[in-house]
Structure formats: C-alpha cells, structure tokens
Amino acid sequence: MTGNDKEPQVVIVGGGPVGLVLAAELAGFGIRTVVLEARTEVSRRPKATTLHARTVQCLQRRGHLPARVGPPAATHWASPFHFAGMSGLTITAPATEPEPLLKCPQEDLERHFEERALAAGARILRDHRVTAIQPSRDAVRVEAEGPSGRLSCTADYVVGADGARSTVREHAGIGSQSFPATISALAGDVRLADEGALRPGWHRTPRGWVIVKDAGGGVVRLRTLNCSGPHPARHLPVTLAEFRHEVSWLVDRDVAMAEPEWLSRFSDFSRLASAYRAGRILLAGDAAHVHFPIGGQGLSTGLLDGLNLGWKLALAVRGDASDGLLDTYEQERRPAARRIIDNARAQLALMRPGTEFDPLRDMFAGMLTEGPFGDALASMVSAQDTVLPSLTPRPSRWEGTFLNNAVVETAGGRTDVIGLLRDGRPLLLLSGTDREGHRRQAGPWQDQLHMVQVEATSALPCDALLVRPDGYIAWSSGGDALPSALAVYFGERRRARRPAPHGAAGRDLADALS
Structure with a gap:
C-alpha cells in the first residue's frame, strides 16, 4: 500500500460484523486482507442481538463459537421466539448442534471478529473513507482518505460490506430493487x-x-x-x-x-441489489440487502454472506477455484436475501393495526403452535430450511442440504463433523466399501481437501460426502462421479500444491464474551 508493505489481495470496505468476519476468514486462509472502516471505533450503540440457528451452526463450524453440548436426555433444542409480534413460535435444532438462538450484542461480536481477523494477519484501518474505486480486468484500485492523508492500493478483489448506503455499490454501478418506506x-x-x-x-x-x-x-x-x-x-x-x-x-x-x-x-424501506458481483467487486450484508428489522434476521443473513463468500474468494485469489465458483455466491445468497425481505414485509403486514386484519392474526396465532405450519415458519426464520442449488448435472438427493453434526469414528479416535471442519478445507468423508476408490478419484485435488476415513455409521446419510467449509453438502455418493463435483469447485485436474494454512486464530467467542 505504502512504503514496503505488500499490496493487499482483498480490500474489504466496511468494518462491521460482516466485514470483520469475512476478514477473519480470508486472513485465516492466508489471504492478505485490508479492512477500511470509516468509524474510529466499534459502535457501542445497541443494534442487533440475535443470531439464528443456521448462522450459529455455520459460525461454530468455522471455529468462531465454542463447542456446545445439547440438552441432557433430549433429541433437540427448543427455543421460544415470535413472528409478527405474536408469541408461540418455537425454533428447534438437533441436540448435537448449538442452541438455535444465541443472544449476543452486536458490539461484542464485532470486537470478537476484529480480534480474530487481527490475529490471523488482517490489517484494519479505521477512520478511513473510500473516495474512489477503479476496477480493471485484472485488479481494482482503491483510494481512501485517512488520518495521515490519502491512501491508495491495488487489490485482486474489493468487497463492499459498507452498509445500506454503500459507497462500493455506487462506484460499482450495481443497481437495486427497492420498496419505499410505509411506516x-x-x-x-x-x-x-x-x-x-x-x-x-x-x-x-x-x-x-x-x-x-x-x-x-x-x-x-x-x-x-x-x-x-x-x-x-x-x-x-x-x-x-x-x-x-x-x-x-x-x-x-x-x-x-x-x-x-x-x-x-x-423504517421498513427495503432494498435488494440486482447483482452481488460486478467483475472483481462484490457486495455483502446491508450493502446487498436491507429489510425491516423484524425477527433478528438481518445480522444473521449478513454473517452467512460472509461465511459463504470467504472460502470461495480465498480459493479464487489463490487460483484454486473453478472459473464459476465465485458466481455461486450470488446464486446462493441473493435468493436467501429475497426470501427474508419478503417474510419481513409479510410480518409487517400482519402487524398493521387495522381491525380488518384481526381474523388473519388470530388464525396465524393459532397455527404458530401447530406442528407443520409452525415448524415451516421456524425453519424459514432460522434459515434452517435453506437448500442450495445443485452444481453438478446429476446431483444426489443430499447435494445442497446442510449436514447436521454427527459423531464419527476415525483412525485418530472419536470426533464430530464440526471438529473436522475447523480445518477450513472442504471435508471429504469416506466410509463404506468404495472408500479407496473415492480416495483415488480425489487424488488430483488432495491438496485442497481434508480427507477423512470414518467407520460406517448411520449418523451419516451416505457412504461418501464432500462437505463445504460452511457445512453444506457439495457432493455425495449416489450422484455424479466425485471428480465431476471436484472440478465444479476447484477446476480441472492440476498439479498438487501445498495448501495455504488455515487455523482458528484468536480466542473463541466464549473467551471474548467473558
């Protein structure tokens, strides 16, 4: 950037929770990462305090949360919640997962993610306002004003995590669909x-x-x-x-x-960016989507953006991603944001005070406690119903679903899926009679994978599974051949290289909040 410093590979504009968790992810993968934040310090103003189940589950798999054991003698967690101001909704999760609702002030989360990002090697420059973004075919030039004057650098990619009035979105020329305020x-x-x-x-x-x-x-x-x-x-x-x-x-x-x-x-002003990517510029969090803050879904959605983008962008920077991998970020996260905007608007419609809505409210209130309807709403609000689009031509029934935590037996002893994913690389779980065949098929990509042989167990849905760092199943036996799926994520066969390090740097959230 200046002096003898190496140029960053990724510049993140915005040092809120989304920008900082992304910085922690990228730096953990060995990517030179710089965060430019206009604020001089973490805001102490109360903001979001709720993290929903799927966000908590993904954060734990990435090492941002401490391991938790489910309630004794129970098969699942059950946490009371609300919908459109009505009580009676119950958010559930398997007992092998963390409790599905985590209450934590946004300020504490920001400090935790900042600490992890710094420990992993990211640079966080506060009191810096971006003034220009100039993309080219091979790089993006960023200019900013800070306490020491003008700063400029050239990065491989720029991510806008700079909020609803995103400077990055404006400079990238990315349009949006918006819904005007009504309240x-x-x-x-x-x-x-x-x-x-x-x-x-x-x-x-x-x-x-x-x-x-x-x-x-x-x-x-x-x-x-x-x-x-x-x-x-x-x-x-x-x-x-x-x-x-x-x-x-x-x-x-x-x-x-x-x-x-x-x-x-x-207000209830809502916006959804028309694209999450313009060449080497990407958007995340409120820069990509804004909605009425009901049900604590905004913070959770933004953090899932960061966890989805982090490993993909790291692979792209290192040259280990397939040509289309970065495009899957928008394909997976934009529909999720649209659903949240729609369900927030639906909740607000139920909250309007007109007496003509009383029968509808009464019907919803009664149905919240009923199994199928209440379960469906709870899964939607907590994002546990999210199924990602399949990327292989002939997917198995498991591709795109989330792999719940399970205890497995390995050569090194008993462990679980969450522990195995802390490595940061996609996880290839091999059991059954054809595990050696799958291992040979994965050989050309072995530097990108954490391959683990496990004893056959009913806790896993099938004999062979490729699990993404965020916990979603990328491939399983019963669909296309394994090399087809690996090529979708990492490109065609290539010479094996030493993988970049990725550790769970910094203290976990239990320490950060103590």
Whole structure:
C-alpha cells in the first residue's frame, strides 16, 4: 500500500460484523486482507442481538463459537421466539448442534471478529473513507482518505460490506430493487419517570406498536412502530420530545421520560441489489440487502454472506477455484436475501393495526403452535430450511442440504463433523466399501481437501460426502462421479500444491464474551 508493505489481495470496505468476519476468514486462509472502516471505533450503540440457528451452526463450524453440548436426555433444542409480534413460535435444532438462538450484542461480536481477523494477519484501518474505486480486468484500485492523508492500493478483489448506503455499490454501478418506506419507527434507551408506566413485552395498540425491554440499571429500551406513514424527513435526528410524543401517542396516555442514552429512527424501506458481483467487486450484508428489522434476521443473513463468500474468494485469489465458483455466491445468497425481505414485509403486514386484519392474526396465532405450519415458519426464520442449488448435472438427493453434526469414528479416535471442519478445507468423508476408490478419484485435488476415513455409521446419510467449509453438502455418493463435483469447485485436474494454512486464530467467542 505504502512504503514496503505488500499490496493487499482483498480490500474489504466496511468494518462491521460482516466485514470483520469475512476478514477473519480470508486472513485465516492466508489471504492478505485490508479492512477500511470509516468509524474510529466499534459502535457501542445497541443494534442487533440475535443470531439464528443456521448462522450459529455455520459460525461454530468455522471455529468462531465454542463447542456446545445439547440438552441432557433430549433429541433437540427448543427455543421460544415470535413472528409478527405474536408469541408461540418455537425454533428447534438437533441436540448435537448449538442452541438455535444465541443472544449476543452486536458490539461484542464485532470486537470478537476484529480480534480474530487481527490475529490471523488482517490489517484494519479505521477512520478511513473510500473516495474512489477503479476496477480493471485484472485488479481494482482503491483510494481512501485517512488520518495521515490519502491512501491508495491495488487489490485482486474489493468487497463492499459498507452498509445500506454503500459507497462500493455506487462506484460499482450495481443497481437495486427497492420498496419505499410505509411506516415510521423510533428506538432508544431512556429512563421512565414512572418505572411501571410500560411493562416489558410487545404491545399492539390501535395506532401501532410499542416494544419494551429492560436494559438494566433503571434504563428501558423502547421501539415504536407508527403505521400511519413514513416520516417526512427520515434523516433528521430524533429528539427526546419527539420520542416521548410518539410513545405517548401510540399508547394514548402521557409517558414521561428523561436521560436518553441514544435515539434513532428507522423504517421498513427495503432494498435488494440486482447483482452481488460486478467483475472483481462484490457486495455483502446491508450493502446487498436491507429489510425491516423484524425477527433478528438481518445480522444473521449478513454473517452467512460472509461465511459463504470467504472460502470461495480465498480459493479464487489463490487460483484454486473453478472459473464459476465465485458466481455461486450470488446464486446462493441473493435468493436467501429475497426470501427474508419478503417474510419481513409479510410480518409487517400482519402487524398493521387495522381491525380488518384481526381474523388473519388470530388464525396465524393459532397455527404458530401447530406442528407443520409452525415448524415451516421456524425453519424459514432460522434459515434452517435453506437448500442450495445443485452444481453438478446429476446431483444426489443430499447435494445442497446442510449436514447436521454427527459423531464419527476415525483412525485418530472419536470426533464430530464440526471438529473436522475447523480445518477450513472442504471435508471429504469416506466410509463404506468404495472408500479407496473415492480416495483415488480425489487424488488430483488432495491438496485442497481434508480427507477423512470414518467407520460406517448411520449418523451419516451416505457412504461418501464432500462437505463445504460452511457445512453444506457439495457432493455425495449416489450422484455424479466425485471428480465431476471436484472440478465444479476447484477446476480441472492440476498439479498438487501445498495448501495455504488455515487455523482458528484468536480466542473463541466464549473467551471474548467473558
């Protein structure tokens, strides 16, 4: 970049949780990674606090979460949740997996991912604002302004993880589909003059919603939802007088409050980028998708973007990816974002205060606790119903599904799938009578794989499995021949090279949060 520093291979614009988890992944794979972040420090303002099941499961497979054991004498976890403000939804996960709902302040996650990224060798430059992005056929030039003046560098790829008003998306010329705001919402931490004026919980009123949470120390966290229309000047700062008036209007009585620690404004404006990639420029997180923040799905979705992109981009930079591997990032993640935008809009429709929606709400409330319907909604909200598109011409029934954790017997003793994936490379699990044949077929790609021979066990769905670093099944016996699948991910046969190191650098989340 300057002086004797080597140029970065990947520049990530945006140092929020998505940019930092991606930086930790790339640096862990040995990729020279630089993060440019406009903020001078991690924001302490309360934001998202919920991580859903599929995100928790993928983070654990990548070594970002400590190992957890399921509830004793149980076959699955069951965590209560909500849908459109209605209680009764239950998020479940196998007992071999982590608990399906992880409550963790976004601030703590950012610090954890930053620590791991730094420990793995990434550079994080705060107080740097990107001013220009100039892509060419073989590289991308990035210019930024920082405390020491102008900075410029040339990278193989640039990733925009810089939020809803993404500079990277704008410079890349990537368009989007958007849905205008229809409601106005406020949030803040305050002290109530009468501590009993608002009880904790979700409260629907004839004018909208007030959501109340005890933030500790006599502070109450409030969120409001005014369905009468969007705020005419949504970028104006929120005053305590406006916040008090809004809460009082919604509950139809005066609610006195003081000492605001923070106040903010948001809406149901939604956006989905028309593409997640423009040549050597990619988008992730809020730069690619924005939706109404209901159900804690935004943070989880962005982190899944980072975990999906990380290993693919590392392979592309190292020259070990097939020509089309990076394109699968958009093919897999953009439909997932579209589903979340749609389900967030559907939840908001159910939350509108008109009495004409009461029969529909009553029907949904009753169905949330019923098996098939409630299970389907829970799987959608937690992203556990995600099935990736098949990449081989004749896929098996398992290709694109998520491999639940299972205990397996190896030559080195008993372990599980989560532990085997910590290596960071795609995992080839071999059992059954044809395991040596599969091993020979995988020989030309052995430097890219973690090949493990396991004893035949009913815990695995079939005799041979190729598992991606994020836990999804890339191939299994019963479909196309193994070399066909390996070529889809890594290209045709090539001379074996020593794999780049990948370790679980830094402390795990249990240490970071202690």
